[in-house]
Amino acid sequence: MPEGGIGASVKRKEDFRFLTGRGAYTDDEVRAGQLHAHMLRSPHGHAALGSVDTSKAEAAPGVVCVLTGPDADADGLGGLPCGWGITSKDGTPMVEPKWPVIAQGKVRYVGEIVATVIAETAEQAADAAELVEVDYRPLDAAAVTETAHRDGAAQIHEEAPNNLCFDWDFPGEEAAEAVDAAFEAAAHTARLELVNQRIIPHSMEPRAAVAEYDKGEEKLTLYCTAQAAHAMRLLLGAFVLNQPEHKFRVVAPDVGGGFGSKVAPYAEYAIICWASRKLERPVRWLGQRTECFVTDAHGRDHVTEVELALDAEGKFTGLRVNTVANMGAYLSAFAPLIPTFLYATLFAGQYTTPAISCNVKAVFTNTSPVDALRGAGRPEATYLLERVIDEAARATGIDPVEIRKRNFIAADAFPYQTPVALLYDSGSYERALDIALEKSDWNGFAARRSASEADGKLRGIGIAAPIEATGAAPSAIAGQLGARAGLYESAQVRFNATGTVTVFAGTHNHGQGHETTFAQLVTDKLGVPLENVEVVEGDTDRAVMGMGTYGSRSLSVGGSAIDRAMDKIIDKGKKIASHLLEASVDDIEFDSGTFTVSGTDRTISIGEVAFAAYVPHNYPLEELEPGLDEQAFFDPVNFNFPFASYVCEVEVDPETGSVSVERFTAVDDVGNIVNPMIVEGQVHGGLAHGIGQALMEGAVFDENGQPLTGSLMDYTLPRADTVPSFDLDHTVTPCPMNPLGAKGVGEIGAIGAPPAVVNAVVDALRSHGVNHIDMPVTSESVWQALQSAKAS
Amino acid sequence: MTSTVSMTVNGKQVSAECEGRTLLVQYLREKLALTGTHVGCDTSQCGACVVHVDGISVKSCTMLAHQAEGCDVVTIEGLADGDTLHPMQEAFRENHALQCGFCTPGMVMSAIDMVNRHDTLDEKTVRHQLEGNLCRCTGYHNIVKAILAAHPVMKGTA
Structure with a gap:
């Protein structure tokens, strides 16, 4: 058996090219005769759009054309589609206003495209954009999540009174009644009002695209920063461009991070495809970071009230959640899914809470549209649950560890049906928490707290148990x-x-290491050396189909498809081997790259079988086609349920309010692990993302929808000196729902870290009378909280 | 209005016509097709574009091409010797200090300069010194490990 199969921390196959500057990202694609697009964007959050006079721009040096909203209409372009529909509690479908690729009649957020200038150079396009004269009439805006649906708020879409997109109850009336009964009977209750603030994805590679139309073949090719090339082709081709699938190739080459923000189809991609088709020349667009700030789909942005009912023993008996979720100005591809089925179905967490109900009001605002961002709905659910549990621990006087242990779903209770639709397949929650407590030296915390206090600092410790x-x-x-x-x-x-x-493969590698991990699957199962396996992703002309990489699905769903295809390879290989070895197919065994006639020493390698399949001189041609090439689709019967226990320890300087994360212990269970090195890397990245949300990140808009955090000068991302080294461990509870036993690891860190950090900060501040603080927990907000607590 | 700018890049003498406003990073990417140096932001925050100019790490989005006239520039493409990686590149590979690879060229160039400037390095110093480079994938954990591992190799004390 060659080295590098499942379980080996082999070094990544893709690293050499990235380390030597040979990565091939979208903006590295250069086409002969290419033109450059510059997007002129609305500086207003909400304004009536009068005339857009392009005459001066069209006359500027190097300009080939200037495109506007009416041009898009005249050429029959559709709006950007939404991929998920939600039904309100009264049975009506969600309000789904058209999202034109270039604004018409009105602009609804800062950054919305009002015209596109296409020129010979990027500089000429940018210069000419300044000559476009746009007549804006500013309107009152509705930019605040909490108040956008209240009477008197400015209305953004004609078809959406009170800016309401949907008003959704889950699981339904019966559950709501059960929750009411639980609260009536409760011995204790805990309640919090929380903000899960809007954050901006910030993959390090800005979005970019290059479109090339070949009139001779009537074929459009789009290179773009995408996580799901086939989905991009389907959505843009069928809904926006009217470009048939067989005449449309989408390539997602090396992509510099995605985190969910590169799944949705974007207006810029549609516009340059359309322009290339019109002009019969390649057209490229590179997003500036400033543009990414307002146009990459943002994440989170919930305002929530959560209440937990408990019995006298501290058992959770009911959970009630009311959330207002901000959709932004239009519905991005998966926006409606996130505060609904990716959110409310997680409210059971790792616990046995028998009655759960929620209401979610999704609202339009004059802000950038939101969509999936690392975790997507699950961070919001985990945050409110793990925070209200700590609040319940305070209210009941039960230790935060003990209250969780009293409520965990027991390891022998699986499969476990939650009251919020999901059927958990496996888990061992108490064991993960025990390991985390041990590794974090939970029992030694009191001494560390005393040491901090002697130094004039406050120290806190917090747990989160995400699923x-x-x-x-x-x-x-x-x-x-x-x-x-x-x-x-x-x-x-x-x-x-x-x-x-x-x-x-139909998935896409933008940092996750698929080129290595998927090759390891092949090495492990087929016995082919790692260096002899090539993984191709992100090209609709090469991979047959695919839904792409997001939601931590690539290994469990995509890897399982590879596994199934390899089963077919082995089945066919056995037939070829039976012919070559002159034995019955039932007597052929396969192991580690070798076919053997059972009970004999007669063998043939899979390489020899493959050669015979393509050079079929001695081959059962009457019964079997030549070739050794198999395809599989995998559609599992259930989701997977990774879980973790995190312990975070922080130190707070009461004089300045500054918070430093001193220790972070993470015990994850992501099922079977193919490459431990890569899995640990995924956890590190997720934790840093979550710590970033907890401590520093936050997109801020003023009441007119003007972004106040519009560059990396004002929006803080975690840097090397704002996160600690992480202490990781894992348990392995294989997932029974797929042949690999894998669950997915890309998001769990970003889901679990925010409540772990905030619980630790609140623990540090509790002695000063602070019981809650919203994210981001900045030095200013901590200092203000301490002053307010002191004053009261 | 263009004029010729000449410099040494990765040991080769190069020259190209460019506008006065052309940034060094644009010169490298667009005129020389050295696309290993990346542009991740427009406010000189992210560090994806770090190269060495006369031996010092520089954000190449913060310098005009004309300012590099006559300079000796090294980019990520100039580090490895054929298939043999520079010790810092090797340490990044060995420690899984890269995921999507986009910040990597700038990280590696900054890290080499950091090692050049420090006889000794510890975790705290590395984290502080990396302030000018953003990474969204790795959580910095393995980047810090890689730099600490490369230091003795580069200093010949391993």
């Missing part, structure tokens, strides 16, 4: 819940004649 539903998946369930697409994954495993293997 998530990953692997979006089951198409049938997703369809019932409003999905407008399937959620399987596809793979093709092709033996080449000389024995090397090419894997074509």
Whole structure:
């Protein structure tokens, strides 16, 4: 068996090119005769759009054309589509206003495109954009999440009174009544008002795209920063561009991070495709970071009231959640899914709470549209739950560890049906927490706190026990819940004649290490050396189909498709081997790259079988086609449920309010692990993302919808000196829902870290009378909280 | 209005016509097709564009191409010797200090300069010194490990 199979921390195959400057990102694609697009964007949050006079710009040096909203209409372009529908509690469908690729009649957020200038150079396009004369009449704006649906708020879309997109109850009336009864009977209750603030994704590579239309073949090719090339093709081709799928190729080359923000189809991509088709020249667009700030789909932005009912023993008996979720100005592709089925279905967490109900009001505002961002709905759910549990611990006087242990779903209770639709397949929650407590030296905290106090500092410790539903998946369930697409994954495993293997996958690698991890699957199962396996992703002309990479689904769904395709390879290989070895197919065994006639020493390698398949001189041609190339689709029957226990320890300087994360212990269970090195890297990144949200990140708009955090000068991202080294461990509870036993690891850190950090900060401040503080927990907010507590 | 700018890049003498406003990073990417140096922001915050100019790490989005006239510039493409990686590149590979790879060129160039400037390094210093480079994937954990691992190799004390 070659080295580098499942379980080995092999070094990544893709690293050499990235380390030597050979990565090929979208903006590195250069096309002969290419033109450059510059997007002229609205500086207003809400304004009536009068005339857009492009005549001076059109006459400027190098300008080829200037496109406006009416041009898009004249050419029959559709609006940007939404991929998920939600039904309000009164049975009506969500309000889904058209999202034109270029604004018409009105602008509804800062950054909305009002014209596109196409010129010979990027500088000429930018210069000419300044000559476009736009007649704006500013309107009152509704930019605040909490108040956008109240009477008197400015109305953003004609079809959405009170800016309400949907008003959704879950699971329904019966559950709400059960929750009411639980509160009536409760011995204790805990209640918090929380803000899960809007954050901006910030993959380090800005969004970019290059479109090239070949008139001779009537074929459009789009290179773009995408996490899901096939979905991009489907959504842009069918809904916006009217470009048939077989005449439309989307390539997502190396992509510099995604975090969810590179899933949705974006207006810029549609516009340059349209322009390239019109002008018959390649057209490119590179987003400036400032543009990314207002146009990459933002994440979170919930205002929530959460209440927990407990009995006299501290058992949770009911959970009630009321949330206002900000959609931004338009519905991005998966925006409605996030504060609904990715959110409320997680309210059970790791606990046995029998009655749960919620109401979510989704509102339009004059802000950038939101969509999936690392965790997407699950961080919001985990945050409110783990925070209200700490509040309940305070209210009941029960220790935060003890109250969690009293309520954990027991390890022998699986499969476990939660009251919020999900059927958990496996878990061992108390064990993960015990390991985290041990590793974090929970019992030694008192001494560390005393040492901090002697130094004039406050020290706090906090727990979070996150769970998530990953692997979006089951198409049938997703369809019932409003999905407008399937959620399987596809793979093709092709033996080449000389024995090397090419894997074509519908997922996409933008940092997750698929080129290595997926190759390890092949090495492990087929016995082909790692260096002889090539993984191809992100190209609609090469991979047969795919739904892409998001929701921590690539290994559990995409990897399982590869596994299934390899089963077919082995099945066919056995037939070829039985012919070559002159034995019955039932007597052929396969292990570690070798076919053997059972009970004999007669063997043939899979490489030899592949050669025979492509050079079929001695081959059962009457019964079997030549070639060794198989394809599989995998559509699992359920989601996966990774879980974790995190312990965070912070030190707070009461004089300045500054918070430093001193220790962070993470015990994750992501099922079976293919490459431990890569899995740990995914956890590190997720934790830093979550610590960033907890301590520093936050998109701020003023009441007119003007972004106040519009550059990296005012929006703080975590840097190397704002996070600690992480102390990781894991347990392995294999997932029974897929052949690999994998659950997914990309998001859990970002889901669990925010409540762990905030619980630790509140623990540090509790002795000063502070029982809650909203994210981001900045030095200013901590200092203010201490002053307010002192004053009262 | 363009004029010729000449410099040494990765040991080779180069020259190209460019506008006065052309940034060094644009010169490298667009005129020389050295696309390993990346542009991640427009306010000189992210560090994806760090190169060495006369041996010192510089954000190449913060310098005009004309200002580098006659300078000796090294980019990420100039570090490895064929298939043999520079010790810092090797340490990044060995420690899984990169994921999507976009910040990596700037990280590596900054890290080499950091090692050059410090006889000894500890975690706190590395984290502080990395303030000019953003990474969204790794949580910095493995980048810090890689730099601490490369230091003795580069200093010949390993």
